[in-house]
Amino acid sequence: MFFSYFIGFFLLWVFMKIRVKWTKKAEQHIARHGLSRSQVNQALKGKKFVKRTTHNRYLILCSYYGRILAVIAEPYKDMFYMKGITARDANDKEKRLYKKKVK
Numbered sequence: 480m481f482f483s484y485f486i487g488f489f490l491l492w493v494f495m496k497i498r499v500k501w502t503k504k505a506e507q508h509i510a511r512h513g514l515s516r517s518q519v520n521q522a523l524k525g526k527k528f529v530k531r532t533t534h535n536r537y538l539i540l541c542s543y544y545g546r547i548l549a550v551i552a553e554p555y556k557d558m559f560y561m562k563g564i565t566a567r568d569a570n571d572k573e574k575r576l577y578k579k580k581v582k
Contacts, residue, residue, distance in 0.1 A: 497523050497539060499552055499563040512567040514548070519566045522548050528580040537561070540569055540577040547574050 501509075501516045509519065522543035530538045532551070539550040549569040552561035569577060 497527065497529075497552075498560045499523060499550070500555055500560045501563040505563050505565065509563075509566045512565070514566050516563075518543055519548065519550060519563070523550065526581045528577055530576075536564065538573070540573055540581070542577070542581075547577050549573050 499520065501519075506516050509516070522541040523539065525542055527539055527541040530540075532538050534553075536551055536553045539552060541548050541550065547569040548566055550566040551564040553564060555562045
């Protein structure tokens with residue numbers, strides 16, 4: 480069961496766009512980082528690097544007009560969306576990783 484769930488998300492990232500659903504609380508949180516939901520969603524349409532982190536969450540590194548963003552998301556109840564936790568400017572380590580992995 481878990482393996483098929485993981486493969487489903489992997490195929491979603493490879494072949495489809497990452498779609499993130501944002502709660503009101505998460506939208507207010509990313510606003511404190513100087514971002515809007517539409518800016519993050521636009522950034523997710525471009526080139527990205529996805530890395531699994533702790534607690535079944537994923538770090539998605541993407542770019543928005545030269546600004547490298549770090550988006551934290553977790554699987555949503557259906558396989559076609561992720562639940563947005565937060566989005567912020569990437570730190571220096573994340574920026575180096577993005578530049579190395581995404582060409």
